[in-house]
Amino acid sequence: MSDSSTTNFTNPSTFILLGIPGLQAAHIWISIPFCTMYAIAILGNFTILFIVKREPSLHEPMFYFLCMLAVTDLLISTSTMPKMLSIFWFNSREISFSACFTQMYFVHSFSAMESGILVAMAFDRYVAICHPLRHSTILTNSVVAKIGLALVLRSGILTLPYPFLARQLPYCRTNIIPHFYCRHVAVVNLACADIRISSYYGLFNLFSVIGIDVFFIVVSYTQILQAIFRLPTKDARLKTFGTCISHLCAILALYTPDFFSSLTQRFGHNVPLHIRILFASVYLVVPPMLHPIIYGARTQQIRGRLLQLFTHKET
Template identity: 75%
Template sequence: MQETPFCLRVGNLLPYSMSESNTTDFTNPSTFILLGIPGLEMVHVWIAFPFCTMYLTAILGNFTILFTVKTERSLHGPMYYFLCMLAVTDLVISTSIVPKMLSIFWFNSREIDFSACLTQLYFIHCFSVMESGIFVAMAFDRYVAICYPLRHSTILTNSMVANIGLAVMLRSGLLALPFPFLVRQWPYCRTNIVPQPYCAHIAVVKLACTDTSVSSYYGLFVVFCVIGLDVIFIALSYTQILRAIFSLPTKDARVKTFGTCISHLCAILSFYIPNLFFSLMYRFGLNVPLHFHVLIANVYLLMPPMLNPIIYGVRTKQIRDRLLRLFTYKGT
């Protein structure tokens, strides 16, 4: 049973044919070979530049968010604490993937130790699940702020925010923990070539020469637990938020209140909507070349870490004003 295309976001790969890679005779290799983007090896050097630009933008943007929130006391509140958690998550996801990817594209460094492969796989899964959980926490913050504005500070205290953050971390860590253990237990006797630039659960499991249904079923379980529950909770939160907004007496009040949700909604859309795109491509784009699947999957995986700080930096007045004061002060 195949995992659903959402797993691309947590590091999985669309099906590929074993005939597209070389086979060899060995058992349980100590290293894997990452191909990068199969079929585009001749232009790897040039493909690396946009990926490097996306990574540098993500690093600069997310560190700017962290610095701004830390130095501006007026931003020491639940929404910005969750935003800092999102920034750290995006930094870990992009750093787990891009440095090795660039070493493949620029230096042809394709080998990765088996343990390092499992570590990369775990971090990609864990922090991708964590990002979805953080969006749920941010939706809860918006729900309390709009539906119970007078009780916001008493409901979302610092201890409550810390407990929510801890719950998000524990959920992601525990749900992702079986993935490397499942990968480690399978025998590998056909090939050690992974047709993409990073280790991914299904991409590695497909190299095993045994029945790996357990891995596929568990992957589906994680997808339904994470995406199913998280999207339902976010949808319920925004249903109540919209009801509260439409009950406001004036149009200006409705627009101003809804404006506080725009950044969060944009970040959610940039995270979840591509899942629908890949679902459609997975089901109806079977003739799409493998290199196109891999290339788009990598772009999509690195897009939220780059876009999130831009979205919040542009749309959040407090962050924008703090940055303007910082640069104005330095310029004088």
């Protein structure tokens, strides 16, 4: 494969993904934990979907939102991990110009959708704890479906400018992307033109989506904690708060690597490139792996159903 970094061209037909620059010699070894995490994510999230579908007692808003999260986790990891592993295993680095921008759109869209689902789950916890008698009338199946549709539309529309703006830029210096997928920042940095509009929109999208979502989650949990502290006994407070632990763990699993990855990509110029890319890879595969583990371990209904499946007991 020829190195295109020394040729002059405009808008190449393909980009070349380097994987993790500086660690190419270790790609095979790096692939082992990532392949393992991806396999666990696939198995875990399909198991969640299977259990919720098969168990009528789980057909309620909390588990519908969990299914949305599982589908989104499957999509976001599958949009990047197979290409990443093909780079690591087969040195298959080329990606077409159109496929690159398509991948960019879906990765950022699914990321925004995942964040929105966590807000919906926080709202479900708020209604269940603060207005328990009205939970079934507020969060009907119709309302849950409308929330899901709204999240899809929000993420799809807000992400659309990413590939549109990036596609308008001229790429006349190099077509080599120092990354394992077509991340917005990594692609536009290759352009030989002013990228401020794309960069500013990226920051706007980061703070308007993640920032607003975190704000609503904080507001929800402020109300939840106030309701918990009003409960008469310590056992009641602990039991009620325990219903939120899985969701709080899912929030930490998603937002912690997301913020570090986004901020180091834009401002961490002193952070080695391979560290920044490893942060990005952690964000894309670790939450999809952890979410089914968290809910499988912490949610009694799912844990009980799993035990029944493994022990072949009748439900």
